[in-house]
Amino acid sequence: MKRIRLTVAYDGTNYCGWQIQPNGITIEAVLNDALTGLLGEPIRVIGASRTDSGVHALGNVAVFDMEASIPPERISYALNRRLPEDIVIVKSEQVPQGWHPRYCNSTKTYAYHILNAPVPDPTKRLTSYFVSYRLDIEAMRQAAEYLVGEHNFASFCNIKTNTEDMVRTVYDLQISEHPCCIEEGREIVILIRGNGFLYNMVRIIAGTLLRVGRGFYTPQQVENILKAQNRQEAGVTAPPQGLTLVNIQYEQ
Amino acid sequence: MKRIRLTVAYDGTNYCGWQIQPNGITIEAVLNDALTGLLGEPIRVIGASRTDSGVHALGNVAVFDMEASIPPERISYALNRRLPEDIVIVKSEQVPQGWHPRYCNSTKTYAYHILNAPVPDPTKRLTSYFVSYRLDIEAMRQAAEYLVGEHNFASFCNIKTNTEDMVRTVYDLQISEHPCCIEEGREIVILIRGNGFLYNMVRIIAGTLLRVGRGFYTPQQVENILKAQNRQEAGVTAPPQGLTLVNIQYEQ
Numbered sequence: 280m281k282r283i284r285l286t287v288a289y290d291g292t293n294y295c296g297w298q299i300q301p302n303g304i305t306i307e308a309v310l311n312d313a314l315t316g317l318l319g320e321p322i323r324v325i326g327a328s329r330t331d332s333g334v335h336a337l338g339n340v341a342v343f344d345m346e347a348s349i350p351p352e353r354i355s356y357a358l359n360r361r362l363p364e365d366i367v368i369v370k371s372e373q374v375p376q377g378w379h380p381r382y383c384n385s386t387k388t389y390a391y392h393i394l395n396a397p398v399p400d401p402t403k404r405l406t407s408y409f410v411s412y413r414l415d416i417e418a419m420r421q422a423a424e425y426l427v428g429e430h431n432f433a434s435f436c437n438i439k440t441n442t443e444d445m446v447r448t449v450y451d452l453q454i455s456e457h458p459c460c461i462e463e464g465r466e467i468v469i470l471i472r473g474n475g476f477l478y479n480m481v482r483i484i485a486g487t488l489l490r491v492g493r494g495f496y497t498p499q500q501v502e503n504i505l506k507a508q509n510r511q512e513a514g515v516t517a518p519p520q521g522l523t524l525v526n527i528q529y530e531q
Numbered sequence: 532m533k534r535i536r537l538t539v540a541y542d543g544t545n546y547c548g549w550q551i552q553p554n555g556i557t558i559e560a561v562l563n564d565a566l567t568g569l570l571g572e573p574i575r576v577i578g579a580s581r582t583d584s585g586v587h588a589l590g591n592v593a594v595f596d597m598e599a600s601i602p603p604e605r606i607s608y609a610l611n612r613r614l615p616e617d618i619v620i621v622k623s624e625q626v627p628q629g630w631h632p633r634y635c636n637s638t639k640t641y642a643y644h645i646l647n648a649p650v651p652d653p654t655k656r657l658t659s660y661f662v663s664y665r666l667d668i669e670a671m672r673q674a675a676e677y678l679v680g681e682h683n684f685a686s687f688c689n690i691k692t693n694t695e696d697m698v699r700t701v702y703d704l705q706i707s708e709h710p711c712c713i714e715e716g717r718e719i720v721i722l723i724r725g726n727g728f729l730y731n732m733v734r735i736i737a738g739t740l741l742r743v744g745r746g747f748y749t750p751q752q753v754e755n756i757l758k759a760q761n762r763q764e765a766g767v768t769a770p771p772q773g774l775t776l777v778n779i780q781y782e783q
Contacts, residue, residue: 290653335654337714365653390713401542401617402587402658402775457712460720461642461777462589468712523654525713 280344283351284374285310285324285358287339290365292405292520296332297339306330306366310341313361317354318347327380327527328387331479333519335406338369338526340380380527386450388472388525391485391517395456396464407466408485408521414467414492416456421498422491423452423469425505426484433508435484436477437516445508447480449473454488470525479516487514532596534630535603537562537576537610538622539591544657544772545617548584549591558582558618562593565613569606570599579632579779580639583731585771587658590621590778592632632779638702640724640777643737643769647708648716659718660737660773666719666744668708673750674743675704675721677757678736685760687736688729689768697760699732701725706740722777731768739766 287306295303299311307326314322327340349357354371362368392407394400399409426449433445451472456465469485487504490496496504496514504512539558547555551563559578566574579592601609606623614620644659646652651661678687678701685697703724708717721737739756742748748756748766756764 288650288653290656337652337654364656367651367653369650392712398540398621399619400589401540401619402589404542404616406654455712457709460644460707460709460718461722461775466712470713523713 280346280376281351282342282344282374282376282378283354284370284372284378284380285341285343285355285368286370287341288337288367288369289335289339290405291330291333291335293365294332296330296334297326298329306339307341309362309366313358314343314345317357317361318345318349320346325380327385328524330522330524331519333405334522334524335520336524339524340527342374342378342380344376380529384474384530386472386474386528387476388470388528389476389481390523390525391469391471391481392521392523393467393469393485393489394459394464395467396459396462398463400459400462405520406523408518410489412493414489415494416454416467416492418494418498419469419488419492420454422488422496422501423454425498425502427452430505431508432477432480432505434504434510434513435480435487436510437479437483438510440478442477445477447473447475447477452484482517482519482522483510483513483515485517485521489517490514532598532628533603534594534596534626534628535606536622536624536626536630536632537593537595537607537620539593540589540619540621541587541591542617542657543582543585543587546584548582548586549578550581555584558591559593561614561618565610566595566597569609569613570597570601572598577632579637580776582774582776583771585657586774586776587772588776591776592779594626594630594632596628632781636726636782638724638726638780639728640722640780641728641733642775642777643721643723643733644773644775645719645721645737645741646711646716647719648711648714650715652711652714657772658775660770662741664745666741667746668706668719668744670746670750671721671740671744672706674740674748674753675706677750677754679704682757683760684729684732684757686756686762686765687732687739688762689731689735690762692730694729697729699725699727699729704736734768734771734774735762735765737769737773741769742766
């Protein structure tokens with residue numbers, strides 16, 4: 280028996296998220312089917328991050344165990360030929376038996392994409408959040424500084440969570456802007472790196488920073504929102520299509 | 532009777548191109564249905580550019596005639612509420628009766644998007660052409676210079692054309708590169724501006740410049756390809772999803 284780790288990229292548009300659902304196609308279900316077909320034995324993957332419906336990934340991680348003798352690094356090529364074009368296996372490799380993608384210390388990086396332009400671009404509607412009002416990026420950057428470090432992020436967690444420990448560490452929260460290549464406006468990327476994220480945490484942070492960018496909150500208010508440890512104090516949850524899980528880096 | 536001009540943006544992924552087809556949904560058909568429903572009179576639009584299946588637009592142009600008394604500039608708002616989210620009316624305005632979007636002198640701008648990265652990004656598969664081999668941008672820029680100006684572009688035209696006059700003027704052909712925001716690699720944009728384009732001309736130019744970028748053609752060979760006036764001399768037609776009609780500027 281070998282344990283294999285997959286690095287998985289996907290466009291989440293056509294899926295009901297990562298985790299298997301009774302009604303609806305999920306990334307996990309498609310991977311299980313493709314692996315079972317490829318290897319000729321029943322396969323069930325264990326995912327690192329259960330991304331929501333419509334959320335994308337460049338580097339989600341999953342593991343599974345197999346008896347098959349196919350070389351681990353060849354699985355990605357063979358699997359990609361069986362997968363739909365919106366799911367791509369970036370890498371496949373053997374890991375020690377018992378290695379678990381959620382029980383190892385890791386650093387996750389997420390990106391939240393905003394199209395800040397006078398007119399929507401329909402080709403970007405599934406991969407960014409369109410905001411027509413002019414955003415104050417400097418104010419957003421000031422607000423972001425309050426969120427860096429070890430904090431209780433209860434204000435930035437969906438109340439439907441089962442998690443009790445709300446303390447997480449944000450290592451880095453950068454906001455970059457790039458002029459659009461061919462249209463008026465700019466793309467704003469909120470890049471956040473931390474040791475773990477609560478349910479909807481990145482999207483609630485994005486929604487809160489957008490309120491700052493619009494002038495509804497001062498940057499300083501974000502410190503009070505954080506201290507309140509109350510979901511109702513923060514901004515709305517920004518929509519899923521702007522979010523991408525960029526990568527997960529595991530400690531040795 | 533008023534003649535109204537629409538500026539239309541769309542994600543072409545889910546359409547069999549602009550022009551009405553017997554089997555398959557097209558942008559033109561969706562616009563006709565939405566306008567007929569909105570205005571309560573049978574409407575048939577006349578489009579400026581009949582983009583192919585999978586090709587996108589930020590600023591295609593269409594006109595139609597109406598008896599309705601709705602203010603011309605309000606049509607965009609009312610129509611957007613009836614259109615699917617992958618088609619957006621950017622602007623609506625009255626133009627003189629008889630003004631025709633194909634029989635007026637105009638400058639068209641197209642962009643061709645290439646993702647030049649070691650690994651495909653499934654979120655960009657419908658809006659760019661993925662190329663994993665390293666492209667020589669300087670060679671592509673040198674090659675592009677041969678195409679600027681007034682030339683017979685027969686080598687860069689699909690042989691299924693009905694057009695006899697193959698002479699067009701390319702005013703500008705720029706190749707820009709931008710590092711990807713969140714992943715390894717770069718986005719390359721071929722931006723081309725001209726007084727008109729033959730059938731598949733931009734995609735054949737893109738396919739030919741990609742061969743130069745890969746080292747299969749020298750930049751100088753592009754001059755010979757142009758002079759040959761023979762479609763077989765040029766590179767393959769690059770796939771449609773990389774192409775966007777950026778805008779059409781009409782002379783007064």
